[in-house]
Structures are given as C-alpha cells and as structure tokens.
Amino acid sequence: MTHPLENLDPAQPVQVLPRHLAGPGAVDPRTAWAFPYDEGWPFAQTDAGTAAAFSPCLRLQTTYDPQPDEPGKGTWTISAHRAPFTPPTWRITLYATTPVELVHDVHTELLDLYLEDQHSDQDRLFHDETAPHEAYAPLLTRGWSHDVQTDGTQTFLTPEKLGGIRHRYAISGSSAPAWRAWGGYPDEPYWRAHFSFGTPVTLVAAFTASLISTEPLHRTVQDVPVHTRRALYVATTTAKQPNGNTPVAPPPPAPVSGRTR
Template structure:
C-alpha cells in the first residue's frame, strides 16, 4: 500500500472523526427531506427545515453568524422555546451529522414524539455503551464522564450536575460535547447536545462516530494535521464484471470484421467494358 503522502485524488478515510468536512450538507439533509420535512432557503443560501408537526427544526447555516453550521432543536409545541438543542460545527464530518438526522427522520416516519421527549426507558449510559462496544475507553468521574478511542484522537464528554436550561439553549453550556482531530483535547471540530436531547439520537451519533467504515474524501480537503494518523487508501476504479468483459470483446470483434462490398451492376458493366476495349487495342 502506498504511503499517505503518495496518494492523491479521491480517497477513503478511516476513522470518520479524522476525515474532516466534505463541504456539503446533502447527506444529512436528504433523510429529512425524504421523511417529509419542509425546507425553505434565505437569500444567503442557508436552509431551514421543519418536521410536519413543526416540533423539530433544523438549520443548515453555511452563512451563519458564528461557527455553528448545524443547529437542530426539539420543541414541546410549535413556536415555543426549544426543549433541547444540538449543534455541529463547520468541520464536523457530515456522516456524523447524518447519523443524527437519519434518526430524526426515522422518528418522524413512525409518527411518534421520540425526537422531542425521547423513547421510554432511555438511559444516559446508552451512548457510552455504544462507544464501549466499539473498543473505546470510558472513564466516569464525579464531575465529568468521558470516552476516547484507542488512538486518543477523539473525545466525548458528559458533564454531571445541574445546568441552567437557558444557558444550554443559548449555547453557553452543554451536557454533551464531542470533538475529533489530531488531538482529542484540541479538536478540529466540535459538537454539543443539551440535557434534554433524546438519548437515542445521541446514541445513533456515537455509533457512527465509532464505526470504522471508511468515508470518501478528496485528498487535498483532508485536515493536514490528521493525514499522518488517518488510514487513507485510494479509491480504485470499479472492477469490470464478466458481462462487461464479454461485451467489450464482442464490440472489438465487430470493429475488426472487414465489411464485404457488393459492386453495383453499373460498376461491373463499366469494368467489363474497359477490359474488352483494352483487349481489342492489343
């Protein structure tokens, strides 16, 4: 396998928390649109989506006023203050966001209110369980519980104790914080979830965060500090199937077959006449 610095063009990157942004929101927007979320755009190309009951609202804000690219909220009733807030910044791998929005879309398809109030029997420990099953180390302390993968290049933290709801909804504090990059404590990207964010939505996000499945990127768009730590492989051209090979062989054989030209009667007559005249001259 060639060294990472020798690979150029389209590549596969793993783990996802080192892949950086793909600079498109489509993979995370698509599940919501397919579930029936409505979308409007402003004149700056920001997109605003809402569930059919208006209780889940999603903002994709490439031209927002801060570093938050995704702002997602759940509401008890339409037009009331948010019950919970989830944020994803500009450098978050879109596959991580898509795991969250896909879970939202599935809730909407079921027609329940799990995206607002959570599922019955949910547990705060569930997101950490998903990480533990993937081999991440989990540490529980009196003030903070945290988890890191074996390479220590991502960090998930959960803050214990009471938090002011107003501070959380205004993005001043958060119960959950997720980051990834060349150093787990100096992250390339940062995401947050407030206290009332449904556990199953967080668990879906954690599961994708810990999933080793590679993601597609263009080499030059990868965060430079992550290139030495990530597993990078080139995207190979598709291998032709036996049917593809057979079709190509048939096409080549057809192109090499000489075409048989049948002379017209007029040409035969002209040729014969010319030959007769030549004989007489002799």
C-alpha cells in the same frame, strides 16, 4: 513524520478511517437531512448557502448556517419544540466541519423517532427512555478509554487520543451540554458537537454508532484535515502507481503525546 496521503494528488479520491479524522466531506443540506420533502417537510436555502427544514407540525427545526471565516466553518443545529414557535426543549449543535455522514445519520434517526411518535402514543422526542450506556458502551468495544471525574462527568477518548466524547451524568445545577464530542486535538479540535440536556439518548447513540463505524468515508486528499493525517488509515485509493499496485496505508500508529505542525 510521513502520513498515508503524503504522495497523493490533492484531488485524489480516497476512502479513509477513522471517521472522526476524515474531514467534513461534501456538504449538501438537502441530502444531509434526507427528510421526505414531498410529504410536507418545508425546505429553503438562500444563495449564501444558509438552509432550513421543518417538520410538518413545526415542532422540529434543523438549520445549516455556513460561516467560512469561523473556526468551525458554521453550524448545523437541530432544535425540538413542544409547541410551534416556543423556546426549544432541546438542541443539538454541530460544527460544519463535522463529518457530514454523522450529521446525516443523526437526522435519519431523528426522522425515525418523529415517525414513530406519529404512529404511536409515545413521545420519544421529549420522553426518550433509552439508557445513556446505549450511547457510550459501543465506544468501549472499539478500544476507547474511559475516565470518570468527580465533577459528574465521564470522558471517552479514541485510541489515538485525537477524538472524544464527554458525558455529564450529574445534571443538577448545570447549564453545560449533556454530551460533547470532538475530533482532532483536544485543545484545538477540528470539529465539535453538543447535545443539550433533554436530547433523546437515541439520537446520541445514532451519532456514536456512526462515529465508530468501520465503513470508510469517501474524501479527496485535500478535504482531509492536515494536522492529524498521520493517524489516518487509507482503506482504498485509485491512484495509479508505476508498478500498478494500489497503496494501502498501515493502521493508525500508536498514540503520541506531542503535536506536529
């Protein structure tokens, strides 16, 4: 089966949707985190690419650990601590293959929560009262399916079944993440994201809002995962065609049951 990128040069810039199939994009921790480094947010990065940043109070820590030989190519990790140098109260872990725009939007919301707490008597980093439906209701408006299981979880799948979010709403006796997200085939996803219990739902909602955004992501053809390209929609491309027209792919096809390699 052909796909929208088949006849384009690997280095050709394109804008693609849906976001969960776009690939990671250009990874730059300093840009992805977008913290006010000139206002007391320490940042450090090694020659190998490992990076870390901290809030001035040292209660928030975020790291990027590239592992090129691993399936997820490394991890982005956010951890929140009630006091410096204590075990984390909650943690977010994302594969390095997660679209970097999603990583950026979560960190932008994280900074907003931090600043709100600094200027109020709230402590939303640890006592967020945002209801879970704020994170998943928008998925339903975009055509995602919804299935509730008897084990205390509910699963939301993208229309083409190549991405999803699982929410564990029954928390007693469970050490599993409260929220899981993935992009690609369920048995072999290209990226994963885990949000532990205690993670502010506001941050999960920022992630899902970015995930379903209709703003296309800028990529080169070679950056887009190969196995799911048939489900992509190319919003724009600057490739020069013999007739001077710009090719625009049709919207993603209907869901399929098999995998094409």
